[in-house]
Amino acid sequence: MIIKLTGGMVYDPANNVNGKALDIYIKNDRIVSKQEVTQVDQEIDLRGKIVMAGAIDIHTHVGGGKNNIARILLPEDHRSDPVAATELTRSGTGRALPSSYVTGYRYAEMGYTSVFEPAVLPVNARQAHMEMGDIPILDKGGYVLMGSDDYFLQMMTAKKDQQAINDYVAWTLNATKGIGVKVVNPGGINAFKFNQRQLDLDENNQFYNVTPRDILSVLAIAVKELGISHPLHVHGCNLGVPGNKDTTLSTIEGIGGLSMHLTHIQFHSYGVEGDFKFSSGATEIAEAINKNKNITVDVGQVMFGQTITASGDSMKQHANHKHASPNKWVCMDIECDAGCGLVPFKYRDQNFVNALQWAIGLETFLLVEDPWRIFLTTDHPNGAPFTSYPHLIRLLMDRSFRNDMLKTIHPEAQKMTTLDTIDREYSLQEIAIMTRAGAAKLVGLENRGHLGVGAWADITVYTPDDNREKMFEKPDYVFKDGELVVRDGEIVHIKWGTTHIVTPEFDSGIEKDLAKYFSRHMTMKMGNFKISNDEITEDGRNTLTVQPTQRGIL
Amino acid sequence: MTTKTEVPSPFCGIGTDDLVLNVDGKSINVLANGCAINTPAFEQAIGDIVPRVNGKEVAIEDAVAQAADILKTSHQTLIGGCATDVNGMRALVSLADHNGAVVDNIAFNTTRRNILALQDSGWMTTTLAEVKNRCDLLVVIGTDLEEVSPRFFEHFIWNESPMFLEAGAQCKVIYLGKEPSGQSAVSPAGVRPQVLPCADEDLPEVVAVLRALVKGNNISHYEVDGLALTDLQALAGQLKGAVYGVVTWSAGSLDFPHAELTVQVICELVKDLNGKTRCSGLPLGGSDGDQTANQVTAWLTGYPARLSFAKGFPEYDPYLYDGQLLLENKEVDALLWVHDFNSKALPPEGVVPTIVIGRSGMHFEKEPAVFIPVGTPGIDHCGHAFRMDGIVAIRLQKLRESGLPSTAEVLTLIDQAL
Numbered sequence: 001m002i003i004k005l006t007g008g009m010v011y012d013p014a015n016n017v018n019g020k021a022l023d024i025y026i027k028n029d030r031i032v033s034k035q036e037v038t039q040v041d042q043e044i045d046l047r048g049k050i051v052m053a054g055a056i057d058i059h060t061h062v063g064g065g066k067n068n069i070a071r072i073l074l075p076e077d078h079r080s081d082p083v084a085a086t087e088l089t090r091s092g093t094g095r096a097l098p099s100s101y102v103t104g105y106r107y108a109e110m111g112y113t114s115v116f117e118p119a120v121l122p123v124n125a126r127q128a129h130m131e132m133g134d135i136p137i138l139d140k141g142g143y144v145l146m147g148s149d150d151y152f153l154q155m156m157t158a159k160k161d162q163q164a165i166n167d168y169v170a171w172t173l174n175a176t177k178g179i180g181v182k183v184v185n186p187g188g189i190n191a192f193k194f195n196q197r198q199l200d201l202d203e204n205n206q207f208y209n210v211t212p213r214d215i216l217s218v219l220a221i222a223v224k225e226l227g228i229s230h231p232l233h234v235h236g237c238n239l240g241v242p243g244n245k246d247t248t249l250s251t252i253e254g255i256g257g258l259s260m261h262l263t264h265i266q267f268h269s270y271g272v273e274g275d276f277k278f279s280s281g282a283t284e285i286a287e288a289i290n291k292n293k294n295i296t297v298d299v300g301q302v303m304f305g306q307t308i309t310a311s312g313d314s315m316k317q318h319a320n321h322k323h324a325s326p327n328k329w330v331c332m333d334i335e336c337d338a339g340c341g342l343v344p345f346k347y348r349d350q351n352f353v354n355a356l357q358w359a360i361g362l363e364t365f366l367l368v369e370d371p372w373r374i375f376l377t378t379d380h381p382n383g384a385p386f387t388s389y390p391h392l393i394r395l396l397m398d399r400s401f402r403n404d405m406l407k408t409i410h411p412e413a414q415k416m417t418t419l420d421t422i423d424r425e426y427s428l429q430e431i432a433i434m435t436r437a438g439a440a441k442l443v444g445l446e447n448r449g450h451l452g453v454g455a456w457a458d459i460t461v462y463t464p465d466d467n468r469e470k471m472f473e474k475p476d477y478v479f480k481d482g483e484l485v486v487r488d489g490e491i492v493h494i495k496w497g498t499t500h501i502v503t504p505e506f507d508s509g510i511e512k513d514l515a516k517y518f519s520r521h522m523t524m525k526m527g528n529f530k531i532s533n534d535e536i537t538e539d540g541r542n543t544l545t546v547q548p549t550q551r552g553i554l
Numbered sequence: 555m556t557t558k559t560e561v562p563s564p565f566c567g568i569g570t571d572d573l574v575l576n577v578d579g580k581s582i583n584v585l586a587n588g589c590a591i592n593t594p595a596f597e598q599a600i601g602d603i604v605p606r607v608n609g610k611e612v613a614i615e616d617a618v619a620q621a622a623d624i625l626k627t628s629h630q631t632l633i634g635g636c637a638t639d640v641n642g643m644r645a646l647v648s649l650a651d652h653n654g655a656v657v658d659n660i661a662f663n664t665t666r667r668n669i670l671a672l673q674d675s676g677w678m679t680t681t682l683a684e685v686k687n688r689c690d691l692l693v694v695i696g697t698d699l700e701e702v703s704p705r706f707f708e709h710f711i712w713n714e715s716p717m718f719l720e721a722g723a724q725c726k727v728i729y730l731g732k733e734p735s736g737q738s739a740v741s742p743a744g745v746r747p748q749v750l751p752c753a754d755e756d757l758p759e760v761v762a763v764l765r766a767l768v769k770g771n772n773i774s775h776y777e778v779d780g781l782a783l784t785d786l787q788a789l790a791g792q793l794k795g796a797v798y799g800v801v802t803w804s805a806g807s808l809d810f811p812h813a814e815l816t817v818q819v820i821c822e823l824v825k826d827l828n829g830k831t832r833c834s835g836l837p838l839g840g841s842d843g844d845q846t847a848n849q850v851t852a853w854l855t856g857y858p859a860r861l862s863f864a865k866g867f868p869e870y871d872p873y874l875y876d877g878q879l880l881l882e883n884k885e886v887d888a889l890l891w892v893h894d895f896n897s898k899a900l901p902p903e904g905v906v907p908t909i910v911i912g913r914s915g916m917h918f919e920k921e922p923a924v925f926i927p928v929g930t931p932g933i934d935h936c937g938h939a940f941r942m943d944g945i946v947a948i949r950l951q952k953l954r955e956s957g958l959p960s961t962a963e964v965l966t967l968i969d970q971a972l
Contacts, residue, residue, distance in 0.1 A: 065945045068852040075673060075870050078856035082867040091651050091867040093856035099868075100853045123683075126947040130640055130938065131853045150687075150717060193688065193798070194718075195832045207718075318678075318828065328676040333834060334945055335683040336717070342676075521717055523682040523709070525560045528571045528949060535949060538936070539641070 001041050002027050003482070008046030008461060011428050012053065014437040014450035018429045024051065026457040029481040033453045046461055049476060052432045053449050054113025054458030056439035059233075059263055059298050060380040062103050062135060063117045063142065064128035066310045066340040069330050070097045070381070073342055074308060076326075089491055096307045096344075096381045104136035105491050106387055111460035111475040114139040114497070116443060118182055118233060118263060119312045121145050123335040125176035126531055132499065133542050137485050139458075139497035141443070143233045144178035145312055147215045148189035150336040151517055153208040162221055163507075169222040170506035171514070175530040177501045179443065179547060180230030181223050184312040185237060186212035189339045192315035199315065201237050201247050201254070212237050213254055220258040226504040227550030229444020231259035231296060236268050239316045243272040245281025252288045252295055261442065264300025264379040265289075266361040274416055276352055280360045283418065286367030289374070296442055297368065298375035301361035301392055302354065303384030308344045310381060317341020336521065347384070355413035357383075359406070363417060365396055366424045371433040375442065390473035396426040397468045444547050445500060457482035496541040504549050557585065562939075562948040564639065564932045565595040565895060567840030568682060568703055568710075569941035569948045577953050582933065589704040591841070596933065600956055601897065601915025605926040614926065614959065614967075621890070621909045621924045622971035628888035631655040634877040634901060635893040635912075636859055637843040638961045639937030639950060643850035645965035646892060650863045652972055656886065657851065658877035659859035660899065661844035664806040666872050668837050669848075669858055670814035677821035680800060680834035681943040686710045687717040689725050691796035693789070694747075695820060696731035696757050697807040700738040702838055707738040718798070728789060730764075731757050732807065750789065752779050754809060758816045764790060765823040793823075799833040806839070840942030842895040849940045849947075878902060891922075894930050894961050911964050914956075929958035 003026040010022045025037045061067055071078070078093035083102050085091035092099030098106060107115060115135070120128045120142035132140040146152055146169065155165060169181060187210055188199040194207045201212050220232040236251050238244035248268040252260075262268065265285060273279035289295050306325075311317050314331050318341060321329045325346040333339045347354040361383070368374040376393070380386040395402045403420050414420075426434075440449025447455045459479040465471035474489030485493050511526065518526040536542050555578040562571035566589065573596070574586035580600055584593045605617035612620075625631055633650055636643065636659040650657045659665070671677065685692075692711060699706055711725050719725070727739050727747035731754065739747040752760050756779035763778045767790035776783050793799050801824055808816060820835060827833035839845060847859040855861060857870035880886045881904045889908045891901035897915035901908055907923045910916065914927035931937030932950030937960070940947050 063853075068849055069944075071852045071856045072669065072848070072858050073673060073676065075857055078870075082865075082869070084866040085651050085863075090648070090854075091863060092854065093868060097856070099856045121945075124945050124947075126938065126949065127849070127940075127945070130947065134644070134853060193684065193832065195797070324676075328672075328674060330672070330676045331678045331828075332945070333680045333684045335681045336687055337683070520715060521683070521687055523686060524562075524569060524571050524946065524948065527560055528562055532949070534936075535938075 002037055002039065004040045004043045005046050005051065005459070006043055008049045008051035010051045010451060011432040012451040013429055013433045015452040021047070024451060024459070026479065026482045029457055031451060031453055031455045031457050044477065050428065050462045050464050051451070052460050053436040053451050053455070054460050054478065054480065055111050055435040056114040056443065056449055057107070057112055057377065057386065058116050058375050058439050058442055059118045059377045060115050060386055061117060061119065061310050062115050062140070063131035064120055065124045066312070066342060067097055067131065069340070070308045070310045070342045073328060073330060074344060077306065088494060096385050097310070100131055100134040101136060104138050108137040108478055108480070108486050108491060109489050110389060110473060111462070111478050112138065113458040113478070113480050114448065116140065116179070117142040119143070119145050119184060120176060120178055121312065121334060121338045122149070122172055122176045123337040123529070125178070126535065129177060129499065129531065129536055133536065133539065136494050137480055137497060139500060141179040141500035143180040143182035143230070144172055144176050145182045145184055145338050146172060147183035147186045147219060148338050150190065153187065153190055153205065153210060156210045156214060156218065157208045162218065162225070165218050166222045166225050167506040167510045169219065170226050170504040171510055174503055174506070177499065177531050177536065177544070179500045179502050180228060180233055181219060182233040182235070183215065183219055184235040184338070185239065185315055186215035188212065188237065188315045189312060192318065192339065193333050197315065197319065199237060201250055216251065216255060220255055220260055224258060228502055228504060229547065229549070230442060231261045233261045233263055235263050235313060239267050239313055240320060242270050242278045245269050245271055245285055248285055249288050252292050255294070257294050259294050261296045263298050264377065264382065265297040266300045266302065266357065266364055266383070269360055269364060276412065278353055278356060279416055280356060280363060282360045282363035282367060286364055289368050290370070296373045296375070298377040299361050299364050300377055300379035300383045302347050302357040303378060303388045303391065304347050304349045304354065304358065305384065306346045307381045307384055308342060310340070310342050312338050312340050314339030314341045317343050335523070349409045352410045352412050355409035356416055358409065359413060359417035359419050362395060362402065362419055363422065366422045371430040372438040372441070374434060375439060376434045390469045393431060393472045394467065394469035397431065399423060399425050444502070446547060498543045498545040499536055500545050500547050502549055503546050558953060561953070562932065562950055563592045564843065564939040564950055565841055566591045566703060567838065567942040568706065569946060570705060570709070571948060575953065580954055580956055582953060591704060595895070598897065598915060600958070602927045603914060603958055605924070606921070607924055609921040617924050617926050618964070618967045618971055621968050624888050624907045624909060624923060625653050625890070625968070625972060630864060630886045631888045631890060632877050632880055632886040633657050633890045633892065635660050635891045635899065636847045637893040637895050637899065638846070639843065639894065639931035639939055640846055640850055641937060642892065642894060642931070642961035642965065643847055644854070645962040645969065647851060647854045649965050649969040652969060654864045654866065655890070656862045656864065656875050656877065656880060657859060658875055659844055659847040660893070662860045663876065665839060665844055665848065667805040667808055667814045667817050670872060671818035671821050675818060675822065677835050678824050678828055680836055681945055682710055684834070685800050685836060686713055688798035689800045690719055690723065691792055691799040692725050692727045693793065693799065693801045694727070694729045695761065695801060695803040696754060697802065697804040697838065698732045698735050699802070700734060700736050702804045702807065704738070712742050726792070728792070730760065730789070750781055750785055752781055757808065757810070760786070761816050761819045761823070765819050765826065768793060768823055768826050793827055793833060794831060796831065796833065799827065800836050801833065802836040802838060804838040838942055840940060843939060845940035845942060845944050849944060881906065892961055894928055911961050914958055926964050927958060928961045928964055929956050931960070934958050935960045
């Protein structure tokens with residue numbers, strides 16, 4: 001099957017194409033050159049349309065135990081958004097944490113073709129993959145959460161060498177089928193189990209005498225030495241705490257030039273100025289990001305309305321439970337591995353803190369200069385559900401709209417932000433970098449996120465509209481691996497994506513000690529802990545795609 | 555004959571995976587680490603393998619066609635039991651979605667006691683490995699723990715080397731309500747559990763007083779339902795003084811009206827304790843796929859496993875979609891019963907046409923319209939099941955060649971025939 005997409009205005013930053021009318025040829029699942037095409041089976045006239053690669057969400061909570069707890073916790077939220085089955089699609093529910101099928105449909109309907117779950121607990125990885133296995137259309141993958149598990153912390157205390165740590169990290173990635181390594185409140189989830197309520201960057205986990213800084217450094221080196229493309233994905237210390245910008249700045253300084261991705265940076269950019277002792281640290285944080293080229297960030301933008309925060313950071317979620325709205329919440333310690341906390345939140349534009357959080361996120365987007373190093377997220381569902389992305393894009397691309405919105409929020413928050421002094425408007429090319437080319441590069445996906453010859457044909461086509469929210473919420477066409485899945489913002493065909501993983505090498509000799517540890521201290525045998533390939537592929541829908549590491553494919 | 559080691563079990567809820575079995579053709583013997591739940595469940599001989607329609611043996615295609623006919627003519631189908639593995643539940647929800655059925659897990663009336671508490675105010679819980687390595691005080695409320703989970707103490711409490719208890723220290727065990735029926739709560743050193751006995755129906759009051767004491771409120775009675783206030787004060791003090799206390803209960807054992815309120819008070823008590831120390835709840839359950847059912851429907855629909863697809867989209871109601879009541883009130887006109895794990899878990903008898911997808915070996919008082927015997931996940935085919943803590947999914951193995959189809963396969967055939 002050969003499809004020709006004729007004359008669309010193409011934004012393809014990976015290939016330095018910035019708004020140029022081009023023809024694109026799709027042969028089966030890939031983009032090919034004109035020379036490779038003998039006859040065209042279908043031609044679609046895209047003159048006057050805008051063409052980008054399929055969008056990639058690098059940080060969105062779409063699979064795993066905490067999501068399911070969040071779903072069960074809030075039936076009233078689902079009731080407000082029932083989704084009926086059609087001839088083609090399955091029923092489900094939407095709102096803050098949609099059901100898995102609805103997650104796939106709604107992402108695809110917005111032009112997204114890949115999503116990455118950022119908090120796969122190793123012991124819960126099997127569930128995360130099963131849930132993601134029920135997300136249609138999209139490619140997916142997960143970052144495996146490390147740094148608070150007792151085996152790792154024992155290695156740290158015992159001062160095991162970097163090679164041993166590398167082997168353990170690589171073993172975990174293989175056993176749990178991850179594509180990257182995540183760390184959440186480094187050592188803090190563990191410390192909370194010992195009743196420690198606070199853990200700053202240079203403070204000791206009191207049981208292990210290990211600091212978050214030590215953990216970040218060792219894991220960032222492991223990621224580098226294993227050749228994993230995705231930098232260490234860091235949810236830092238002191239999430240949500242006024243004054244945490246200093247911790248964040250120190251985290252950036254202290255990593256010594258190693259690649260590091262700081263996630264939902266908005267929640268880590270707070271000062272203590274002003275009458276309410278809560279202020280924006282976005283200017284300083286953005287400056288540090290601009291200066292340190294080894295740092296990437298996603299924003300975790302807050303949008304107003306009801307949502308639920310779902311995090312592995314049980315320490316901070318427990319501290320935040322007094323803000324729960326509605327007033328019900330869950331915290332969980334999990335398997336000497338990690339933990340989680342679920343706290344429903346209603347962000348209000350007339351609440352000073354919430355309003356300033358909104359402004360801080362936008363300041364960050366606009367003050368970080370390099371779109372290749374900042375990514376568009378709401379930390380779904382923590383800042384807002386992913387369905388708010390088109391609105392967020394409009395805020396970034398349309399200064400007057402942004403300033404109109406600014407005038408509606410809590411008046412004291414308006415005084416505490418520099419937002420109205422920032423002229424910048426994101427261009428279409430910059431949006432394409434943040435949500436496509438840069439995202440594929442950051443996750444380490446080969447031949448995704450661009451429209452050059454050889455790329456997988458994940459393609460989104462929009463009708464230009466001055467109202468960018470309208471434009472981005474309803475693409476004309478979405479192709480996934482060359483198949484048309486969305487037409488005029490509605491699902492027209494179901495297919496199944498792949499699961500992206502990495503398989504870095506390790507010394508299998510470490511399994512001797514691990515098997516002993518599992519038998520002695522865990523509640524499942526090591527052999528039963530490891531996820532086999534057929535667990536993911538045996539349903540005949542899902543596949544595994546091994547992305548290269550710099551040391552080659554195992 | 556082959557010996558299999560490290561075999562995981564879907565039956566006991568704690569995800570035991572140290573079973574050693576002998577597989578000889580179609581027969582299975584548990585050689586080591588069995589228990590009163592797992593050994594009979596694994597060793598049960600295969601019964602029927604041929605499907606039946608109205609009592610007559612037929613080919614599977616004919617049984618599937620007959621099942622589809624019943625579902626097609628039904629105005630409102632109830633899918634009951636819902637005791638299967640992850641793939642079985644996926645196929646079940648898909649069929650329900652296409653048929654507009656009500657889905658109701660067999661254990662939901664007991665699970666509901668936990669879910670209502672969770673959905674009203676939330677909770678703080680823990681998982682088995684944390685219990686195994688951290689728990690210095692285990693309080694068992696209203697539950698004969700070893701009856702519910704025969705190897706709980708052996709697996710998680712009487713450990714040689716818990717990582718975070720001081721050398722030689724062992725977990726203190728206190729029962730509130732039911733007394734233990736056996737000896738497994740007695741420590742290896744011979745220390746017997748402390749028991750504060752009371753009747754089940756007194757638990758709401760006793761637990762409420764315990765919470766009040768934890769919060770430091772004054773109680774003006776010297777005795778609460780036969781328990782000395784000083785004993786309850788001591789228990790409150792022990793909970794406050796524990797480094798990592800765990801409060802456990804089995805919703806199925808709290809068999810009195812509005813037990814969800816007692817579960818809620820337990821959960822709030824745990825939250826209160828976490829103001830200063832650490833303490834966690836540990837709701838038991840997870841056997842025969844009840845956690846699996848709730849987990850799978852949660853990600854496929856947003857709701858736990860008592861829901862209706864009658865309007866074309868999922869609706870959840872913990873009371874309205876009670877299958878037993880729907881049958882009694884004649885609100886459904888067909889029953890599809892699914893139970894892979896227990897051949898004694900028979901469908902409720904009634905007048906509606908009944909299709910049973912059940913573990914081979916079911917014997918019916920009243921022959922259902924359609925019976926399709928299926929294999930058991932973890933014995934006859936691979937699969938996945940969720941453990942009681944809802945976070946750990948176990949990989950179930952295929953142990954023998956039985957020729958029995960899986961529930962997922964059968965339901966998918968019926969789904970396609972619709």
